Amino acid sequence: MEAKIRPIRKQQRRLNLTILDVVKKEVTKLLATGIIYPILDSQWVSPMQVVPKKFGMTVMKNQHDELDCMEVFMDDFTMYDESxxxxxxxxxxxxxxxxxxxxxxxxxxxxxxxTEGIVLGHLVSSRGIEVDKSKIDIITSLPNPAFVQEVHSFLVHAGFYRRFIKNFNKIALPLSKLLQKDVDFNFDQPCVEAF
Incomplete structure (x- = not known):
C-alpha cells in the first residue's frame, strides 16, 4: 500500500434490529466459510450500507466505496447456441x-x-424479444396520475417498452405536455386516453 495514503476510519451507523439480525447472520456465514476473518485492530474502518433486494437477499457494501476496491453484481447473463x-x-x-x-x-x-426467459425485463425466446406480460399488467393496473411526478414515473416505465409501441411519442404527447414548466396539471380526456 502506498505510504501517502491516509487510512479512513469512520463509525458504523446504527442499524434497526431487523437489519442488524440480517447483518449478524451474514457476517457469521462469511466467517464460517472463510471469506472474511476477524481483525482485532485496524486503521481502516468503513461503515457498511445494507440494501434489501427484491429477491430476498440483502446486499452489504461499503458506504462510500472508501476502501478503493471494486465489487461487481451481475444480475443477468445469458448463453445460447443452435443445439x-x-x-x-x-x-x-x-x-x-x-x-x-x-x-x-x-x-x-x-x-x-x-427455451424462454426474462432477460433485462424482456421475454426472450425463439420467437424473439417480447414484452414481459407481468410488467404490462402492473403498468395497466395503475390509477390515473394525480401529480406531475406520477406522470413522469409512468412515462419512464412505459417508455421502457417504447420499441414495442408504434407511435409511442405521439400517443404519449398529452402526458408529456404535463411535464412542461409553467403548465397547470389538468389530467383531461386526452391524457386519460394516452394513459
Whole structure:
C-alpha cells in the first residue's frame, strides 16, 4: 500500500434490529466459510450500507466505496447456441470460468436449458424479444396520475417498452405536455386516453 495514503476510519451507523439480525447472520456465514476473518485492530474502518433486494437477499457494501476496491453484481447473463450439445459446452465453459474467478451464483436465480426467459425485463425466446406480460399488467393496473411526478414515473416505465409501441411519442404527447414548466396539471380526456 502506498505510504501517502491516509487510512479512513469512520463509525458504523446504527442499524434497526431487523437489519442488524440480517447483518449478524451474514457476517457469521462469511466467517464460517472463510471469506472474511476477524481483525482485532485496524486503521481502516468503513461503515457498511445494507440494501434489501427484491429477491430476498440483502446486499452489504461499503458506504462510500472508501476502501478503493471494486465489487461487481451481475444480475443477468445469458448463453445460447443452435443445439443442446453446444449449449451444454457453453454452460460448462461459463461455470468453469465462474469457479476459476471465485464467482458465486445464486442457485435460486439460475435457470438452465430453458427455451424462454426474462432477460433485462424482456421475454426472450425463439420467437424473439417480447414484452414481459407481468410488467404490462402492473403498468395497466395503475390509477390515473394525480401529480406531475406520477406522470413522469409512468412515462419512464412505459417508455421502457417504447420499441414495442408504434407511435409511442405521439400517443404519449398529452402526458408529456404535463411535464412542461409553467403548465397547470389538468389530467383531461386526452391524457386519460394516452394513459
Amino acid at each position: 443442446f450439445d453446444a449449449c451444454l459446452e457453453n454452460l460448462s465453459r461459463v461455470l468453469t470460468r465462474c469457479i476459476n474467478t471465485n464467482m458465486v451464483l445464486n442457485f435460486e436465480k439460475c435457470h438452465f436449458m430453458v
